[in-house]
Amino acid sequence: xxxxxxxxxxxxxxxxxxxxxKGAPQLFTPGQTITDNQRVMSGHxxxxxxxxxDVLKASVAGTVERVNQLICVRPIKCRYMGEIGDVVVGRxxxxxxxxxxxETNSRLDSVLxxxxxxxxxxxxxxxxxxxxxxxxxxxxxxxxxxAEVQSVFSDGSLSLHTRSLKYGKLSQGVLVKVPPSxxxxxxxxxxxxxxxxxxxxxxxxxxWIYPTSPEDExxxxxxxxxxxxxxxxxxxxxxxxxxNCILALAASKLMLFDSSIQxxxxxxxxxxxxxxxxxxxxxxxxxxxxxxxxxxxxx
Amino acid sequence: MAGVLLSEAEKTFILHGVQSDLRNDGRSRxxxxxxxxxxxxxxxxxxxxxxxxxNTDVLVGVKTEIDVPKPEKPExxxxxxxxxxxxxxxxxxxxxxxxxxxxxxxxFLASSFASSMSxxxxxxxIIKGVQCWKLYVDILILECGGNLFDAVSLAVKAALHNxxxxxxxTVAMDGGNVDLQLSGDPYDCWRLDTKNMPCLVTLSKIGExxxxxxxAEEEECSMASLVFSVxxxxxxxxxxxxxxxxxxxxxLAEALKVGVDVGVRLNKALDQALAREDRRLEADKPERFGxxx
Amino acid sequence: MPSDNRRIQGxxxxxxxxxxxxxNKNVDVHSGRSEVLSSRxxxxxxxxxxxxxxxTGVVSQAKGxxxxxxxxxxxxxxxxxxxxxxxxxxxxxxxELFCVFKFAPFSCLTRRAHQQDAQEKELSLCLKRALxxxxxxxxxxxxxxxxxxxxxxxxxGSLAAAITCAGLALADAHVPMYDLVTAASLGVTGDKLxxxxxxxxESLCQNPNKExxxxxxxxxxxxxxxxxxxxxxxTGSMTAACVSDALTHLVQICEETYPIAQRCLxxxxxxxxxxxxx
Numbered sequence: 001x002x003x004x005x006x007x008x009x010x011x012x013x014x015x016x017x018x019x020x021x022k023g024a025p026q027l028f029t030p031g032q033t034i035t036d037n038q039r040v041m042s043g044h045x046x047x048x049x050x051x052x053x054d055v056l057k058a059s060v061a062g063t064v065e066r067v068n069q070l071i072c073v074r075p076i077k078c079r080y081m082g083e084i085g086d087v088v089v090g091r092x093x094x095x096x097x098x099x100x101x102x103e104t105n106s107r108l109d110s111v112l113x114x115x116x117x118x119x120x121x122x123x124x125x126x127x128x129x130x131x132x133x134x135x136x137x138x139x140x141x142x143x144x145x146x147a148e149v150q151s152v153f154s155d156g157s158l159s160l161h162t163r164s165l166k167y168g169k170l171s172q173g174v175l176v177k178v179p180p181s182x183x184x185x186x187x188x189x190x191x192x193x194x195x196x197x198x199x200x201x202x203x204x205x206x207x208w209i210y211p212t213s214p215e216d217e218x219x220x221x222x223x224x225x226x227x228x229x230x231x232x233x234x235x236x237x238x239x240x241x242x243x244n245c246i247l248a249l250a251a252s253k254l255m256l257f258d259s260s261i262q263x264x265x266x267x268x269x270x271x272x273x274x275x276x277x278x279x280x281x282x283x284x285x286x287x288x289x290x291x292x293x294x295x296x297x298x299x
Numbered sequence: 300m301a302g303v304l305l306s307e308a309e310k311t312f313i314l315h316g317v318q319s320d321l322r323n324d325g326r327s328r329x330x331x332x333x334x335x336x337x338x339x340x341x342x343x344x345x346x347x348x349x350x351x352x353x354n355t356d357v358l359v360g361v362k363t364e365i366d367v368p369k370p371e372k373p374e375x376x377x378x379x380x381x382x383x384x385x386x387x388x389x390x391x392x393x394x395x396x397x398x399x400x401x402x403x404x405x406x407f408l409a410s411s412f413a414s415s416m417s418x419x420x421x422x423x424x425i426i427k428g429v430q431c432w433k434l435y436v437d438i439l440i441l442e443c444g445g446n447l448f449d450a451v452s453l454a455v456k457a458a459l460h461n462x463x464x465x466x467x468x469t470v471a472m473d474g475g476n477v478d479l480q481l482s483g484d485p486y487d488c489w490r491l492d493t494k495n496m497p498c499l500v501t502l503s504k505i506g507e508x509x510x511x512x513x514x515a516e517e518e519e520c521s522m523a524s525l526v527f528s529v530x531x532x533x534x535x536x537x538x539x540x541x542x543x544x545x546x547x548x549x550x551l552a553e554a555l556k557v558g559v560d561v562g563v564r565l566n567k568a569l570d571q572a573l574a575r576e577d578r579r580l581e582a583d584k585p586e587r588f589g590x591x592x
Numbered sequence: 593m594p595s596d597n598r599r600i601q602g603x604x605x606x607x608x609x610x611x612x613x614x615x616n617k618n619v620d621v622h623s624g625r626s627e628v629l630s631s632r633x634x635x636x637x638x639x640x641x642x643x644x645x646x647x648t649g650v651v652s653q654a655k656g657x658x659x660x661x662x663x664x665x666x667x668x669x670x671x672x673x674x675x676x677x678x679x680x681x682x683x684x685x686x687x688e689l690f691c692v693f694k695f696a697p698f699s700c701l702t703r704r705a706h707q708q709d710a711q712e713k714e715l716s717l718c719l720k721r722a723l724x725x726x727x728x729x730x731x732x733x734x735x736x737x738x739x740x741x742x743x744x745x746x747x748x749g750s751l752a753a754a755i756t757c758a759g760l761a762l763a764d765a766h767v768p769m770y771d772l773v774t775a776a777s778l779g780v781t782g783d784k785l786x787x788x789x790x791x792x793x794e795s796l797c798q799n800p801n802k803e804x805x806x807x808x809x810x811x812x813x814x815x816x817x818x819x820x821x822x823x824x825x826x827t828g829s830m831t832a833a834c835v836s837d838a839l840t841h842l843v844q845i846c847e848e849t850y851p852i853a854q855r856c857l858x859x860x861x862x863x864x865x866x867x868x869x870x
Contacts, residue, residue: 004564006453006572009337009349009588010579091304142304172312174323227311233319240325273325277353278333370607371702399717406714414807414829416800525824535835538810538826539718545725545820548843552836559832 013279015251017290028058028073035071045073080106080180080204082158086149087189089175089202090160092139098132100139102147105180105204108157112139116150116161118168144170146200146208166190170200171226173210174243178250180205184257191258195265197238201256209242211235241268244276245285252286259296264289303515313520317505322517329561331512334453336569338461338576340589346462349589350454352512354444356388357451359436359458363465365479366433368424376423376431380408381438382451388443397440403541404438404451407499411452411528411537417495425467430477432464445515448526448541452499453569459496460573463488497528497536498569500562502554504546509554511561525554529562531570608702634663634790641776641788641845642749646756646856648764656765660757662788664747669757671765674735687732691720691739693754699746701791715751722755722775722813722823728768737767748790752777755813755823756853763857771815772853773822776845778810778838780830785838787845798828806830812842816850819843 028034034046038054045062049055058064060075082088082104090110094101100112117138119131139145146167147160162168180203189201192212200208211231231239245264249256267288268276275281305313316322326332332353341347344360351357366377382405384397391397412418423432436458438451466487471478502509503521513521523544528537535555540546546554579585632638642663651657654670661667677688693716695704708716719741727737739761741754752775759773779789779797782805786793789809800807808828814821821843826835 004331004334004568006334006336006568008572008576008579009335009340010576010586012335012588091306093304143306144309170306171308172315173309174312175309227307230315231312233321236316236319236321237325240321240323243323244325273321274327274330277324277326370611402710402713403717406710406717409710410714410827413798413827414800416829530829534829534831535826536829538824538835540721540821540823540825543721543724545815545818545822547819548814548821548839551821551824552839555832555836555839 013283015253015279015283015286017252017254017283017286025063027061027076028064029061030057030059032058034058034064034073039069041070043067043070043072045075046071074181076181077179078181080104081156082106082110082149082152082204084149084151086203087146087200088149088158088160088204089144089146089170089200089206089208090204092141092143092145095136095139095141100135102145102160104158104160104202105177105206106156106158108155110149110158110160112145112147112160112162116159116163118163118165139169144175144208146170146202170208171210172229172231173208174239176207176209176243176246178205178207178246178256182250182253182256183207184255186257191261193242193258193262193265195238195242195262197235197242199242199258199261201258207246207256209239209246211239237273238265241265241273241276244268244273244282248276248282248285249289251279251282252290254286254290254293260289260293263292267292303519305516305519309516310520313517314506317508317510317517320508322510324514326512328508328510329557331565332514334450334568336453336457336572336576337588338457338573339580339585340587344458345464346458346460348454348457348461350450350457352444352446352450352453353514354442355446355450356440356442356444357447357454358439358441359451359454360439361458361462362435362437363462364433364435365425365430368428368431370428372420373428374424375420377433378412378418378420378423378436379433380405380412380436380455382408382440383438384440384443388440392440392443400447404448407448407526407528407537407539407541408436408438408452408455411497411499414536416534417497417530417536419492422492423464425479426470426472426477429472430470430479434459434462443515445518446501446512448499448501449512449565452497452528453565456493456496456498456569457573459491460493462491464491495530495532497530498562498565500527500529500558500565501525501541502527502558502561503542504544504550504554509557511557525551525558527555527558527562529559529566531563531566533559533563535559606703610701632786633792638785639787639841639845641849642790644756644849644852646760646853648760648856648860654761654765656761656763656767658757658760658764660753660760662747662749662753664745664790665749665753666744667741667750667753667757668744669739669741669754669761671740671758671761671767672738673765674732674737674767677734677736680734683734685733686729687727687734688729688736689720689723689727689739690736691716691723691741691758693719693741693743693751695743695746695750699743715754718751718811718823718825719754719758723758723762723773725820725822726759726769726771726773726815727762728770731768737762737765746791748792748794749777749788749811751775751811751825752788752813755811756849760853760856764860771817771820772850772857773813773815774846774849774853775811775813775823776842776849777812778842780806780808780810780828780834780838782806785841787841800829806834810835810838810842812839812846814843814846814850816847819847 045060058073062075065072090102090104102110104110147162150161151159192198198212335351346361382401384392384401386393466482469480503513503524524542645661647659650659651670657670743750755775779786810826813823
């Protein structure tokens with residue numbers, strides 16, 4: 001049994017890895033003038049001043065990105081802004097007529113229509129009135145799903161679908177929440193990591209860690225939840241370690257994708273899992289991971 | 300409390316994790332999450348402390364005022380605990396939402412500190428039956444990430460440790476009026492004896508086992524939880540069941556042992572931290588960190 | 593029990609006259625201690641509970657009601673029909689218990705206010721926690737059952753009496769329950785354990801007289817048929833060994849009072865049937 005340790009605020013560790021380093025990008029705050037050049041176009045996170053139409057100002061705090069004439073401000077911290085085709089992880093908050101409300105960390109609640117899920121018994125099955133009454137049997141409040149963004153409504157809320165075997169209700173595992181901007185957009189967001197566990201990196205900043213199932217690919221999906229299965233301790237250790245590693249990377253604002261997570265996992269092996277909860281260790285793991293990522297890039 | 304929504308599968312995962320003594324964040328059943336403490340961070344309070352236990356954030360300020368003692372206890376001062384579950388922590392606390400939790404915590408604190416062996420209110424007496432000190436212990440919940448009771452008690456004990464009560468220099472009775480003369484030097488103060496003050500330990504029962512320092516998710520899975528108020532010497536000042544659910548007497552007796560054991564360790568850890576923080580504050584111009592850095 | 597804010601309150605600062613009587617209570621505490629250590633005033637044994645009197649159906653307009661007497665501690669409780677939880681938007685799977693614990697203004701040595709004070713709020717919560725495990729709350733989702741407990745006279749052990757009383761009243765109101773709840777309290781002073789202390793003994797147990805002496809009160813509520821403790825509430829300061837020792841005694845006493853509560857319920861059923869038969 002470990003002794004309880006209470007730290008002091010004076011010993012607080014700064015998680016920022018670029019702290020004090022040069023070359024940090026310039027930040028803009030809402031209302032700050034970006035440019036008074038008339039020839040630019042106003043993109044996301046910017047607005048044109050009412051009085052002086054030439055002046056472009058930022059509406060969110062973040063870094064400026066420029067594509068030819070288009071100027072955008074990419075917010076540092078924001079809720080998830082969905083795009084069609086994104087993989088998301090969400091939690092059912094409400095069962096309604098013909099649809100589920102899903103919390104996906106975006107500005108508005110997302111919806112999952114009953115017509116956008118694969119019901120048991122084949123893809124081309126007709127949705128009957130019974131199905132509507134059975135909705136809570138398939139997914140109930142609190143359940144987690146992985147899904148894809150099917151369309152974005154005009155008000156910005158998302159419509160999801162799970163019409164693929166890889167999407168569907170999530171079974172046993174751990175959910176980690178990180179800022180959505182830290183998730184690197186990739187072709188594939190489902191990864192069976194080398195370390196022996198699997199992750200779904202939802203574009204919306206929700207990451208699902210679960211044990212790799214022996215029968216590949218078909219592990220998730222559908223509406224089954226195995227509540228009897230007891231995950232063995234080894235899998236559990238991997239999942240716990242991955243969880244702490246991901247949080248360590250997120251605390252130091254490192255991008256999250258399969259290799260960064262795998263590296264962090266490997267770098268963390270010199271510590272015990274619960275040591276990864278302390279700030280010093282978190283920074284150490286993040287530093288080593290960044291180092292490895294950079295050396296890989298240099299090669 | 301602010302309920303977190305969890306799916307059945309997640310609950311099962313947490314339950315099995317507790318069974319195999321490996322919780323979701325890699326802790327064993329009796330491990331605490333990292334705790335951070337800072338003393339003397341509110342300028343206008345006589346004593347203050349902030350405790351951050353992972354995502355749970357508590358700020359405590361102690362104010363001293365002069366009051367008239369209760370007629371039934373003329374030799375004793377007064378102390379009052381007030382918990383504010385501000386809507387800052389979670390929108391659930393908005394309006395009257397946090398009231399029930401707030402009264403539960405403040406009442407429990409009051410009964411934990413009630414024994415004169417823990418907190419001798421006689422030390423707060425100025426003139427018997429006429430004047431005494433009254434301590435207002437105001438507890439502000441800034442963030443709520445599980446295990447509120449423990450975090451609150453750590454902060455309360457730390458803030459009381461940090462409290463400076465001004466020294467009364469002369470007392471003159473002028474007819475019915477009392478004339479108090481406080482010391483001119485603002486640093487001429489005395490401090491409370493916090494040696495025997497208790498810390499609270501919450502044990503949550505998940506499956507067949509008890510865990511300490513449960514996260515908000517784990518609290519959602521727990522069927523029954525017990526709060527112990529344990530002093531440095533391993534004495535129980537107060538004990539209460541704080542959730543729905545019931546316990547077998549045997550389980551309860553076992554939980555007692557664990558609770559007292561953890562409580563003693565927690566007190567020890569706090570004492571060490573307080574001593575270190577005191578040493579830091581003795582420096583010429585100690586830095587205040589608060590929410591920065 | 594609607595609390596009326598416009599009711600004329602007594603003067604804000606008034607104190608009971610008995611404090612100023614010669615032979616004040618504060619003095620009594622110490623002289624009383626040695627007496628208690630040898631024998632109790634009402635010539636009970638240390639581990640003997642007071643006589644219990646139980647009756648159900650005392651308030652005709654309530655759905656269920658009960659009256660409990662531990663000698664001079666008298667508690668009445670009424671339970672009303674489940675009703676929708678007011679001011680609640682979201683759906684809750686389990687029904688709620690709404691408990692109000694109140695001392696009648698004249699029930700104690702000092703006068704109690706009409707409005708609930710902090711202590712009464714705390715006891716209300718204790719009562720709620722003690723009853724929750726015993727009620728099949730899933731049978732009335734989104735509804736709440738109102739339980740009002742009034743202490744008519746307080747001579748120690750009012751929480752224990754209130755829990756027993758409310759448990760009976762719930763059963764009398766035909767609220768589905770897993771089990772009956774009975775409760776008992778115990779005082780600790782030094783190495784002496786006093787079962788079911790009267791008020792004088794209670795105040796004795798709240799004050800330590802020597803350093804490092806165990807003192808305090810413990811109340812335990814038990815579901816007799818399942819041997820499950822539904823509530824445990826301890827105050828004062830004592831060692832863990834002392835608490836677990838007290839726990840064993842209390843569980844034993846609760847188990848002993850359980851059949852009394854059962855018999856009381858059976859009797860009320862038999863009475864109703866025989867009344868109908870007439």
